[in-house]
Amino acid sequence: MSVNLPETPLSKRDTVLRIRNLRTCFPSEEGEVAAVNDVSLTLKRGQVLAVVGESGCGKSVTSNSILRLIRPPGRIAGGEIMYYPSEGAPYDVLKLPDKSDKLYDLRGGAISMIFQEPMTALSPVHTVGNQIIEAIRLHQKVSKKEAREMTLKMLREVGIPGAERRIDQFPHELSGGMRQRVVIAMALVCNPEVLIADEPTTALDVSIQAQILKLIKALQRARNASVLFITHDLGVVAQVADEVAVMYMGRVIETGSVREVLKQPKHPYTRGLLNSLPGMDKVRGVRLSVIRGSVPALTSIPPGCPFHPRCDYAVRGICNVGVAPEMVYSAGAGAAACLRLDSIPTYGAKVKEVTP
Amino acid sequence: MSTLSNQNDQVSSTPVLPLLEVRNLCKYFPVYSQGFMRKEVSKIKAVDQVSFDLMAGETLGLVGESGSGKTTCARTILRALQPTSGEVILNLPEGRRYDLSQMSNKLLKPLRQEMQMIFQDPYASLNPRMTVGDIVAEPMKIHGLASGSDLDGRVERILLKVGLKSEHRHRYPHAFSGGQRQRIGIARALIMNPALVVADEAVSALDVSVQAQVINLLGDLQEELGLTYIFVAHDLSVVRHLCDKVAVMYAGRIVEIASTEALFEDPKHPYTRALLNAVPHPDPDVPMEFELGGEVADAGNLPSGCSFHPRCKECFQPCDQRTPELQTMPDGSGVACYLHGESDEKQ
Numbered sequence: 001m002s003v004n005l006p007e008t009p010l011s012k013r014d015t016v017l018r019i020r021n022l023r024t025c026f027p028s029e030e031g032e033v034a035a036v037n038d039v040s041l042t043l044k045r046g047q048v049l050a051v052v053g054e055s056g057c058g059k060s061v062t063s064n065s066i067l068r069l070i071r072p073p074g075r076i077a078g079g080e081i082m083y084y085p086s087e088g089a090p091y092d093v094l095k096l097p098d099k100s101d102k103l104y105d106l107r108g109g110a111i112s113m114i115f116q117e118p119m120t121a122l123s124p125v126h127t128v129g130n131q132i133i134e135a136i137r138l139h140q141k142v143s144k145k146e147a148r149e150m151t152l153k154m155l156r157e158v159g160i161p162g163a164e165r166r167i168d169q170f171p172h173e174l175s176g177g178m179r180q181r182v183v184i185a186m187a188l189v190c191n192p193e194v195l196i197a198d199e200p201t202t203a204l205d206v207s208i209q210a211q212i213l214k215l216i217k218a219l220q221r222a223r224n225a226s227v228l229f230i231t232h233d234l235g236v237v238a239q240v241a242d243e244v245a246v247m248y249m250g251r252v253i254e255t256g257s258v259r260e261v262l263k264q265p266k267h268p269y270t271r272g273l274l275n276s277l278p279g280m281d282k283v284r285g286v287r288l289s290v291i292r293g294s295v296p297a298l299t300s301i302p303p304g305c306p307f308h309p310r311c312d313y314a315v316r317g318i319c320n321v322g323v324a325p326e327m328v329y330s331a332g333a334g335a336a337a338c339l340r341l342d343s344i345p346t347y348g349a350k351v352k353e354v355t356p
Numbered sequence: 357m358s359t360l361s362n363q364n365d366q367v368s369s370t371p372v373l374p375l376l377e378v379r380n381l382c383k384y385f386p387v388y389s390q391g392f393m394r395k396e397v398s399k400i401k402a403v404d405q406v407s408f409d410l411m412a413g414e415t416l417g418l419v420g421e422s423g424s425g426k427t428t429c430a431r432t433i434l435r436a437l438q439p440t441s442g443e444v445i446l447n448l449p450e451g452r453r454y455d456l457s458q459m460s461n462k463l464l465k466p467l468r469q470e471m472q473m474i475f476q477d478p479y480a481s482l483n484p485r486m487t488v489g490d491i492v493a494e495p496m497k498i499h500g501l502a503s504g505s506d507l508d509g510r511v512e513r514i515l516l517k518v519g520l521k522s523e524h525r526h527r528y529p530h531a532f533s534g535g536q537r538q539r540i541g542i543a544r545a546l547i548m549n550p551a552l553v554v555a556d557e558a559v560s561a562l563d564v565s566v567q568a569q570v571i572n573l574l575g576d577l578q579e580e581l582g583l584t585y586i587f588v589a590h591d592l593s594v595v596r597h598l599c600d601k602v603a604v605m606y607a608g609r610i611v612e613i614a615s616t617e618a619l620f621e622d623p624k625h626p627y628t629r630a631l632l633n634a635v636p637h638p639d640p641d642v643p644m645e646f647e648l649g650g651e652v653a654d655a656g657n658l659p660s661g662c663s664f665h666p667r668c669k670e671c672f673q674p675c676d677q678r679t680p681e682l683q684t685m686p687d688g689s690g691v692a693c694y695l696h697g698e699s700d701e702k703q
Contacts, residue, residue, distance in 0.1 A: 054563035055534075175651050176422075205421035205590065210634040210646035232563065235636030239644050258640045276568035277638055278597035287572050288597070291565040294533045 015084055016226045017043040017066070017111075017194055022079035024058075024065045033298040034077070035061040037250040038324075041228075043194065045086075048220060048227040050241035050258070052234060054273075056295060058250040059230045063196045066228070067107050068093065085110060086193060109139040112192040114216075116199035118179035122171040128155075128182045129167035132189055139190045154185040159215060177208035181215070188219060195220070198230045213240055234277060238262055246270050249295065249306040251324060256334020264347050266336035268311045271347055305339065313344045373447040374409040375551060375584050376433070381406040381442035381457070383425075383432045387656060400656045402428040404608040405681075406442070409688060412551070415578065415585040417599035417616070419592060419631070421652045425608040426588045430554045433586070434471050435464055446470065448551060469499055472545035476557035478537035482529040488515075489525030492543045499548070510547060517580075518543045519573060535566035539573065546577065556588045571598060592635050596620055601688070604628050607653040607663035610682055614689040624691040626668050662693070670695055 024036040036058040043049045051059045065076050081093040083106070096103040115121035123131055129151055136147040148167070155163035158181040171179055180200060187195060197216060201209040217240055220227050229240055237244055237258065244261040246254040246269065254267040265271045272291035293310045296302060302309050308319040318339055329335040338344075383403040388394040403425045410416050418426045431437045433444050435456050444456040446467065454467060472495075475481035482491055492511050496502045502510055512522040518539040529537055538558065545553055555574065559567045571594065577583060589595050595602055596616055603613040604627065612625040623629045630648035637644070650667040653659060659666050665675040674680075674694050684690035 054565065177651055205652070206592070206631060206634040207421060207646075207648050208651065210636070210644055211649070213636070213644070214646065233636070234564070234638040238638045238640040238642075239636045241640075262638060262640055273564055274638065276565050278568070278571060278593045287575065288568040290568040290572060294535055294566060295563075 013084075014044050015042055015082075016045045016086075017041075017084070017228070018080075018082040019062070019066070020080040020082070022062065022065055022081065023077045024061050024070055024074065025077045026074040028299060030299040035074075035250055035298060036065060039079070039247070039250070039252050040327075041245055041252065041255075043226050043228055044243070045226055046224045047242040048217075048229055048240050049243045049245065050229045050231060050237040051245050051247060052231055052237050053247035054232060054295060056249075056298070057247040059232075059247050060198055061250075062247075063113070063198050063228060063230050066093065066196060067111060067113060068096070068098075068103060069107075083110070083194075105139065108135055108187075108192075109190050110192055111194040111196065112187040112190065114180075114183055114187045114195065114197040114200045116202055118176060118183045118203070119171065121183050122179060124171055127168050127170055128174070132182070132186045135186050136189055150189060151185075154189045155182070157219070158182075158185045158188075159211075160185075176204055177211065180204060180208075180212055184212070184215065184219070188223070188225075191223065192225065194226050194228065196228045196230070199232070200229075201236060202231070202233070209236075216240065234262065234274065246273075249301060250298065251306065251337065252327070253307070253338070254334065254336040255327070260334040264333070266334065266341055266347070267307075267338050268313050268344065269307050270336075272310075272312075305337075313340055315340065372411070373453075375412040375414075375447055376410040376586075377443070377445040377447070378409075378433060379407050379443040379445070381429070381432060381444060382440045383428055383437055384440045398656065401608045401658065402655055403432055403439075406605075406608075406610055407682065407684070408603055408610065408613055410552075410584060410586065412584050413578070413582050414601065415587055415599045417595035417602040418586060418588045418605060419590060419595050419602060420605035421590065421631075423607075423652050423655060424605040425655070426605050427556055428608075429605065430473075430556055430586055430588050434473060434554055435459070436473075446552070466499070469495075469501075469548045470551040472548055472550040472553050474538075474541050474545050474553060474555040474558040477561055478534050478541055479529075479561075481541055482537055484529055487526055487528055488520075488532075488540055491529070491540060492525070492547055495544060495548050501548075514543045514547045517577070518546070519569075533566070534562055535569060538562060538566075538570050542570075542573065542577070546581070546583075549581070550583070552584050552586070554586045554588065557590070558587070559594060560589065560591060567594070574598065592620075592632060604631065607658055608655055609663065609692060610690075611664065611693065612691045613682070613684075614691075615687075618689060624696050625664075625693045626670050626695070627664050630667075 019039060019041045022036055022039045023034055025032045025034050039062055051062060053059050064070055066081055070076055076094055082090055083093050084090040132151040133147040136142060136150055152163050152167060155167060160166050160178060160181050201212050204212060213236065231237060241258045244256060244258050245252050246261065248269050254261060254270050261270060265274055275289040276291060278288055291310050304320040304322050305325050308314040325337045325339045327335045327337045328341055381403055382405060384399040384401050386396045387398045387400060389397045406429055418429060420426045432439045439457045442457060446454045446456055448470060489511055492514060493507055496507055511525060515522055515524060520539055559570050562570060578585065587595065587599055599616050601615045602619045603610045606627050612628045619628065623632055634646050634648065648667055653663045661676040661678055662680055665671045680692045680694050682690045682692040
């Protein structure tokens with residue numbers, strides 16, 4: 001079998017979060033299904049790692065697993081999530097006992113999260129100020145007055161005009177973009193080392209999305225925070241990410257730098273996704289190339305490579321037998337979980353067509 | 357009525373009438389004061405002075421951010437909502453010409469066959485208690501167009517046409533994936549053989565790979581059946597792919613309308629330009645040059661003059677006082693902006 005580790009293992013100082021062989025399962029009528037299966041990811045310090053995939057590929061379950069937010073009967077069935085704090089010893093998040101102080105400190109303290117739907121992420125019966133103050137006072141020993149000052153400062157930092165007035169308003173009095181800014185303020189107010197952004201712009205309009213992306217990127221740079229950015233939108237990936245991991249049916253099938261993955265995608269699934277985008281520079285009316293079929297249910301994962309029934313390059317006897325292929329790393333060019341990487345044509349012919 | 361006869365005069369010179377003529381369409385929602393007496397205190401202009409022509413076989417994209425009135429506009433055209441004023445003229449073959457805006461529901465019912473809708477959410481728009489066969493057959497039953505084996509045959513044919521199998525008709529919606537459900541919704545709209553199909557964010561809820569399949573299906577069906585689409589969407593790349601012309605809406609008004617090529621190559625209105633720049637390109641080397649601050653104008657409390665002026669970089673003297681009208685060119689394109697209006701008029 002091929003090498004299963006990057007050729008140059010990263011030093012601990014470069015890495016802030018390292019997930020190894022994570023497996024998260026949920027019971028179903030047809031037995032237990034693994035929504036996340038054997039996922040390994042490395043988030044480097046000060047970088048943005050985008051996890052991209054279609055609905056049901058396990059990207060949100062992965063991020064929820066990091067904060068141990070999987071509700072029973074779902075369970076994290078195995079793996080390791082090593083967190084390397086900038087000060088102090090690294091530890092495995094999965095080994096922390098439930099309801100331990102260390103886990104509570106981690107959630108919203110060292111690792112915090114921006115959720116997709118800002119209306120459901122905020123309590124409708126508390127003012128936005130009180131919600132942020134609560135988050136501060138959970139993690140830091142400050143007086144209410146100090147916490148309020150910090151909240152005001154944070155609200156200004158995320159670009160909310162009239163923060164003095166907004167701080168005492170309820171979420172329903174704010175627009176969608178403003179609410180998302182409040183959620184971001186709440187996530188950042190405790191100076192987390194890791195920020196998990198789960199589809200933070202999906203519910204927003206393009207113009208607001210552009211504002212929020214700019215804001216997240218600026219705040220990330222200013223604070224040298226590390227961001228795990230979950231999205232399904234390859235355009236958003238291109239604009240925010242340093243590194244990309246593509247997921248399909250609970251597995252990571254391709255990783256690499258944003259340029260490697262979006263400009264020289266290796267895995268046929270990643271290529272299929274890129275080709276099926278109705279591009280801003282593709283010719284109108286020409287049929288889009290599609291990935292045939294649809295994502296199978298997790299209860300009936302195809303044998304061998306899970307993508308083989310939809311893959312144009314699949315070969316009988318290689319792709320449809322055995323276990324799911326492992327990631328194949330190549331020097332300085334990312335990695336992909338495909339058995340036929342050597343035999344499929346290099347990506348590029350299509351790229352030449354579309355770039356003038 | 358005078359406008360109607362005027363247009364009839366023009367008919368002799370232009371042999372082909374547009375399938376749909378929308379003239380100064382307005383839809384205002386009243387705002388009531390609180391308390392027992394509930395006095396009407398103001399109006400929300402959800403759709404304001406919208407005009408366009410749509411030829412048979414064409415696709416019009418209606419784009420804009422949430423709250424810009426694109427869905428309300430589409431629904432008012434279909435008379436799912438009663439317009440406040442304006443005309444919606446549907447020209448059907450054999451010289452049948454109807455102004456939908458003021459017709460009674462009874463007169464309108466037979467015309468509803470010609471106007472069908474595809475909805476956004478394939479999970480919410482199908483009744484979970486009905487089989488796919490019943491869902492697709494229901495419009496035919498309501499209009500009493502077919503029954504028995506004739507109806508079964510039609511249901512089967514339309515299911516095959518949208519890429520489903522005939523045995524699927526005995527199953528319930530929950531057994532289908534999002535993309536397949538959207539195909540069911542498309543089959544339900546197309547079984548009536550409509551002249552006009554309004555697709556309201558029909559592919560927005562779908563994943564990229566499935567979205568491409570449904571976009572291709574809509575294109576194929578249009579070619580095969582000669583359909584006319586109004587495609588309501590916020591995703592500009594989808595609109596660019598599917599539409600012949602595009603109308604950009606802001607705060608209830610069309611601010612720019614043009615052929616797809618012209619709009620994407622040479623956007624005229626500052627809002628259109630900002631909107632195009634806000635679309636993240638899936639190439640990391642194409643940076644997002646986004647400058648548009650602020651948020652969509654509140655339709656209940658519109659700024660004076662041009663609704664866009666508080667966010668506009670190129671705002672100048674008349675913009676905050678007078679509302680620019682949509683200056684329509686002979687080719688049907690137009691822009692509502694003082695940067696372009698006057699100079700274009702002279703040409």
